[in-house]
Amino acid sequence: MMLSDRRPILLANARIVDPSRDFDMVGDLLIADGVIREAKKGIGAAGVPEGTDVIDCRGKLIAPGLIDMRAFVGEPGAGYRETFASASQAAAAGGVTTIVCQPNTSPVIDDPATVDFVLRRARDTAIVHVHPMAALTKDLEGKEMTEIGLLKAAGAVAFTDGDKSVTNAQVMRRALEYAGDFDALIVHHTEDPDLIGDGVMNEGEFGARLGLLGIPKAAETIMLERDLRLAELTGGRYHAGQISCRASLNIIHGAKARGLPVTCGVSINHLTLNENDIGHYRTFFKMRPPLRSEDDRRAMVEGIASGDIDVIVSAHDPQDADGKRRPFAEAADGAIGVETLLSVALRLYHDGSVDLVTLLRALTANPARLLELPSGRLAKGAPADLVLIDLNTPFVVRPELLRTRSKNTPFDEARLQGRALMTLVAGRPVYNCSDGRGD
Amino acid sequence: MLRDPSICAGCRPLWIGKPRTVREPALPQAKLAPIELALMNIAPKSSFVLSRRHLLGIEGLSREEISGLLDLGEEFVELNRQIEKKRTSLRGRTQVNLFFEVSTRTQASFELAGKRLGADVMNMSSASSSIRKGETLIDTAITLNAMHPDILVVRHQSSGAVELLASKLDGCSVINAGDGAHEHPTQALLDALTIRRNCGHIEGLLVVICGDILHSRVARSNIFLLNTMGARVRVVAPSTLLPPGIERFGVEVARDMREGLNGADIVMMLRLQRERMNGSYVPSVGEYFHYYGLDEKKLSYAKPGALVMHPGPMNRGVEIDSIVADGAQSVIREQVEMGVAVRMAVLEALSRNLPNA
Numbered sequence: 001m002m003l004s005d006r007r008p009i010l011l012a013n014a015r016i017v018d019p020s021r022d023f024d025m026v027g028d029l030l031i032a033d034g035v036i037r038e039a040k041k042g043i044g045a046a047g048v049p050e051g052t053d054v055i056d057c058r059g060k061l062i063a064p065g066l067i068d069m070r071a072f073v074g075e076p077g078a079g080y081r082e083t084f085a086s087a088s089q090a091a092a093a094g095g096v097t098t099i100v101c102q103p104n105t106s107p108v109i110d111d112p113a114t115v116d117f118v119l120r121r122a123r124d125t126a127i128v129h130v131h132p133m134a135a136l137t138k139d140l141e142g143k144e145m146t147e148i149g150l151l152k153a154a155g156a157v158a159f160t161d162g163d164k165s166v167t168n169a170q171v172m173r174r175a176l177e178y179a180g181d182f183d184a185l186i187v188h189h190t191e192d193p194d195l196i197g198d199g200v201m202n203e204g205e206f207g208a209r210l211g212l213l214g215i216p217k218a219a220e221t222i223m224l225e226r227d228l229r230l231a232e233l234t235g236g237r238y239h240a241g242q243i244s245c246r247a248s249l250n251i252i253h254g255a256k257a258r259g260l261p262v263t264c265g266v267s268i269n270h271l272t273l274n275e276n277d278i279g280h281y282r283t284f285f286k287m288r289p290p291l292r293s294e295d296d297r298r299a300m301v302e303g304i305a306s307g308d309i310d311v312i313v314s315a316h317d318p319q320d321a322d323g324k325r326r327p328f329a330e331a332a333d334g335a336i337g338v339e340t341l342l343s344v345a346l347r348l349y350h351d352g353s354v355d356l357v358t359l360l361r362a363l364t365a366n367p368a369r370l371l372e373l374p375s376g377r378l379a380k381g382a383p384a385d386l387v388l389i390d391l392n393t394p395f396v397v398r399p400e401l402l403r404t405r406s407k408n409t410p411f412d413e414a415r416l417q418g419r420a421l422m423t424l425v426a427g428r429p430v431y432n433c434s435d436g437r438g439d
Numbered sequence: 440m441l442r443d444p445s446i447c448a449g450c451r452p453l454w455i456g457k458p459r460t461v462r463e464p465a466l467p468q469a470k471l472a473p474i475e476l477a478l479m480n481i482a483p484k485s486s487f488v489l490s491r492r493h494l495l496g497i498e499g500l501s502r503e504e505i506s507g508l509l510d511l512g513e514e515f516v517e518l519n520r521q522i523e524k525k526r527t528s529l530r531g532r533t534q535v536n537l538f539f540e541v542s543t544r545t546q547a548s549f550e551l552a553g554k555r556l557g558a559d560v561m562n563m564s565s566a567s568s569s570i571r572k573g574e575t576l577i578d579t580a581i582t583l584n585a586m587h588p589d590i591l592v593v594r595h596q597s598s599g600a601v602e603l604l605a606s607k608l609d610g611c612s613v614i615n616a617g618d619g620a621h622e623h624p625t626q627a628l629l630d631a632l633t634i635r636r637n638c639g640h641i642e643g644l645l646v647v648i649c650g651d652i653l654h655s656r657v658a659r660s661n662i663f664l665l666n667t668m669g670a671r672v673r674v675v676a677p678s679t680l681l682p683p684g685i686e687r688f689g690v691e692v693a694r695d696m697r698e699g700l701n702g703a704d705i706v707m708m709l710r711l712q713r714e715r716m717n718g719s720y721v722p723s724v725g726e727y728f729h730y731y732g733l734d735e736k737k738l739s740y741a742k743p744g745a746l747v748m749h750p751g752p753m754n755r756g757v758e759i760d761s762i763v764a765d766g767a768q769s770v771i772r773e774q775v776e777m778g779v780a781v782r783m784a785v786l787e788a789l790s791r792n793l794p795n796a
Contacts, residue, residue: 205684209498211598211621211656214683281599325577327597329619 006427007051008032010043011388014057018064019361020368020377029062031384034426039378057388063360064376065097065128065385065423067367069187069265070241070313071338072162073099073130074405075121076114077106082318082405088126090339090403092431095387095420096314098129098375099338100367103140104162110135110146112154119155127430128423129385131157131371136175136186142166145175149182157371160187160241163288163333165223167193169230176236185370187239187265188227190248191289195219200329202275202290210281212328215290217245224248228255231262239370240264242315244289246299253308263370264308266300267315268337268344273297273410283324283331284410287315304362305354311370312362314341318406335410339402342387343395344411346418356391384427391418485511489788493605493613496622497663505631505664511784512632512777519555519780526783529558529790532589537579538564538616539595544751544775545616545625549592552782556790558590576600580607589793590786592616598656612789620654626750627660629781631668633774634705637746642669645702647741648690649675649731650709650758651720653682657750658709662688675699677731679720680711696730696737703741708733708749708759716757724757734760738768746770 011029016039018024028043029036030052045054068091074081084101091099101118103109109118109132122130134156138144148159159179165188166172172188179186196215201207203214224240228251231238243249243264252264269287274294278285285291303309317334324331337344345363348354368376375385395416399407423431487507497505518524534553538546546562553560576595583591584607591613593601598619605613617623635641646665652658652674665672666689673691674681686692693699700706711727721727728734738747747759747769755761764771 203683205687208682208684209659209688211619211659213620280602322575326575327595327600327603327619329597329599 007053008037008049009427010045010048010052010054011062012043012045012054012056013059014062014388015059016062016378017357017360018378019357020064020365021379022357023378024357026059029378029386031424031427034384034428036378036380036382036384036386038380060421061389061391062378063095063387063389064364064368064378064382065387065425066095066342066363067098067100067371067373067376068096068314068316068338068341069100069311069367069371070267071099071101071316072104072318072334073101074318075105076117080405081320084122084126084130086403086405087316087338088122088128088130090336091128092423092425093403093420094339095342095389095423096128096338097385097387097423097425098131098373099316100131100133100157100371102162103133103135103160104164108135108139109133109156110138110140112147112150115151115154115156128425129375131155131373133158133160133187135159136161136188137166137171140164142168142171145171145178148175148179148184152182152184157373158185158187158239161189163189165189165191165193169226172227173230173234176230176234176238180234180236183237185237185239187241189241190220190223190227190243191215192219192223195222200286200290201278202292204275204293206275206278210278210328217247217292217296220244220289221247221251224251228260228262231255231260232258235261238262239310242267242270242289242313243309244270244300245292245296249299249303249308252303256308263310265311265313266303266309267313268341269315269335269410270297271300271304271312272344272347277410278328281328283326283328284335284408284412286328286331286333287317287335288333301348301353304348305358307358310362310366312341312345314338316404318404319408320406324408334408336402336404336406336408339404340397340409340411340416342389343416343419344414346391347416349391350417384424386424387420388422389418390421393417393419395419485514487511487788488791489785490792492789492792493615494624494785494789495602495605495613495615497624497627497660497667498622500664500667502667505628505667508628508781508784508788509632509635511788512628512781513636515780515783515787516632516636516777519776519783524555525557526555527557528787529553529556529590532558532790532793533587534558534560534590534592534786535583535586535588536560536562536592536616537583537594538562539593539600540565540617542594542617544778545594548775548778549614549616549782551779552786553590555779556783556786558786576604577607580604584608584610587611590614590789593618595619610794612793614785614789617656619656620659621656622660623656624660625778625782625785626657627664628785629774629777630661630707630748630750631664632777632781633748633770634746636773636777637770638704641665643671644704645671645673646705646707647673647675647700647703648707648709649696649699649733651680651711651715652676652685652709653680653720654712654715655709661707662690673699673703675731677721680715697740700737700740703745705746705748706733706738706741708747710750710752710754711758728757732756732758732760733763735762735766738763744768748774751775
């Protein structure tokens, strides 16, 4: 069905939450031609064009579709782990309407032609929006910066070396300086590889008991401090991809207080899990940065509540069974998460630690602002990327029912509360719980 | 030479009757009549059963379980000193020794233990197995499962690997022969048996473990066991070789041998791997030996007559001086002897639990 063929939709009697303007009230939302026409109280069936489909939301929540700023998709090169098709179906089922894929593919997304390939491939196979981040340095080697201007013009929304850190401070300095001219966002993974060494989990007593070598928090904080000095020196737009510990939160808080143009993200895993979840060598909990202590997890939640942490990402990283069914130290890093992102994030709302608008802001408006996307809001004229959410419906995660290709979820059998009922991308329903699978 | 138990300072001999021989080979046996041979082949007096399927670590074992294994081990020490060493309790059983990491002595010890109990023993080591060809551990488990082994003895370089393998196997018992830096339960049991035979008890002793605690599965298993049995444990190492949070393991921590060995009943030395002595964890072999190598002078800081132990293989001149390693206080060779006995005890105790046992 072509966009222009479609009839307008009125989502009536919904609790409309638009974190971009602190809007939270019961009202109606009218969509036509893929765009939000109106979102306010009392449009009613009378105030809509003829032929409008009216859906009574019965008080359920409407929020902007989630924007997942960090999701690894295996294309090009690792389609066995995830494709744009499978990732986007998972995203749609989880209320995510935009995924930002990572450049650490094979080949690396470090030239405009590959950006173009990704965009065309996603256009043809994905049911949600896909935007690529491009590599910050050629072949992710941390030595020479990529064609930041041309890549941005081709459609790269930010620049990152994926899960690698640029260890050379001079390279980082110049990249930040140069990117500043194009107002390009640099997203950096802050883990010093030398301090990681042979470490495979958080450094501490629990790892020592398991006989697993640790990764100190200083591996993250040292790199983060360096980056913030460079951001101060250059004025470039800097975003720490994922922080994991209280010390990093304090560093970010201090930098923001000094007025630096810096932001940071946290993965849903670091908000809801800690190192003890590893238990007896459960490799689905092996990730980078590693899961930290419970105090660090609480700090991450506090950071979301206070706004010091800007963005929540899924850090979706599909790994096949061969990569994970290994002894802990030898197993692949990473966890899937795009499909469970919303439901797991709602844990923080249900346990009272973060209010709903603040929580959703970190999943919608904030990433939209950082990536300069028109979505992430429910205002008149915004793209009709949105999700209808039942905050209370129980949901048990069953890996076999997840739509992602790989099943490495740390939330296997988790009891969650709240999930997406319907997801619209540009006004078109891409997921509807009632005609989905029986999960 | 009979060891006088009182030389182990702080220990009271608890057993009644004559002290056991520890250093001498068994007395020559008189020729035995067939009926006496048959009597020897009956089941051990101890009827201890380890009511778990696997032995994956010391952590979680109760005091009673450890004592039961040590008691059973005592019986096998006597058996191993006789001419006729064979038992039949594992007759018909298949024991596979699966060593992903090369170890001559542990593998030999398990092989001998299994054979003396009558099992058919097969050795698989990483050099000959398909592990080098990229087969995953799980695939290996599936393959082995199809061969119906009764007991699998596994050593792996990665912490948790033995537990992972055990979780994928059905019907057989798995014994951890060392996994990464995690656990090496039979080593801790043989150390405990050595201590108990020399001192008569374990509770209340001060055991000092020296060296590369960070990478040592022997240290972890020993800490767990000695804590469970009520001993005091102290670790001595440079800070680079101590795991984070070690003070919460229920041990005292020292960075200096003089302070660390003060009052020790037992001095347990650990092996330091060559690749860790060239500036990565410690500056040099020379500096390490100077500060942490056990020589006569440093041993003098311990209680007079304190026992010297080492899990082997030793780096003479790196962590231990030959004079001490071969000296009167050393029980290093006895540890090897206890190794076979304790592994027989573990095999016996687990086999009593096997299906159709």
